[in-house]
Amino acid sequence: xxxIVGLGNPGAKYHKTRHNxxxxxxxxxxxxxxxxxxxxxTPAFLMVKTEYNGQPVxxxxxxLYMNRSGEALKKVPLNFRGGDEMFVVFDDAALExxxxxxxxxxxxxxxxxxKNIIDVFQTNDIPRLRVGIGKNTDMPLEDYxxxxxxxxxxxxxxxxxxxxxxxxxxxxxxxxxxxxxQFNRKPGAPQSGDNGG
Numbered sequence: 001x002x003x004i005v006g007l008g009n010p011g012a013k014y015h016k017t018r019h020n021x022x023x024x025x026x027x028x029x030x031x032x033x034x035x036x037x038x039x040x041x042t043p044a045f046l047m048v049k050t051e052y053n054g055q056p057v058x059x060x061x062x063x064l065y066m067n068r069s070g071e072a073l074k075k076v077p078l079n080f081r082g083g084d085e086m087f088v089v090f091d092d093a094a095l096e097x098x099x100x101x102x103x104x105x106x107x108x109x110x111x112x113x114x115k116n117i118i119d120v121f122q123t124n125d126i127p128r129l130r131v132g133i134g135k136n137t138d139m140p141l142e143d144y145x146x147x148x149x150x151x152x153x154x155x156x157x158x159x160x161x162x163x164x165x166x167x168x169x170x171x172x173x174x175x176x177x178x179x180x181x182q183f184n185r186k187p188g189a190p191q192s193g194d195n196g197g
Contacts, residue, residue, distance in 0.1 A: 003058040003078055004029060004168055007090040007113040010063045018133040019066060019145040022089040022113075024157075025131065025164040026059050033169060034059070044075040052172055060086075062113070069113035070120030080121060087171060088128040089164065090114055093141055095132025097153050098160045100167055102129050102180045110141075127176055131164055 006026030014020050030037060030048055037050040048059040062072030078084040090111055095101060105125040108115035118124055136144050171179040
């Protein structure tokens, strides 16, 4: 089974923060693209077992706070060291707001939730979708990610969420390579093969 994992912090006070864009995107994926769902809630994780285009999918939100995302996922009753696969969705301050980057593997890039997942599962080979939240050089990163998007950024969120959900669907429908080719570019940039006319 493929698990779509959104990273964030639990609790209403974090809901609108930049750090919780992963939670928001996987919620939108379930609401708009999935069929009947069965929800499992534990202190460590919230998991929705559902289906997308006829294939079973688990959508997971770790509940032990961002820095312990890997510890939470270890408690999920799926075999991530065996046949089950995870695709992790999280915020990235190194990318401009709304930029998407899909990778098959690599370091956490300073994102502490992803770092904990890599540490716990002892592998960098975890497919992921990084969602740009930008940064503010006048503010410590720890403060920036825990604040809501400003008004201009918030106006872009519906489009960002739509594109991120499309990227998840492309990954599920066509695989990682196809999703990387289609979404690892700036919004509005021509796709490979486009002639611009």
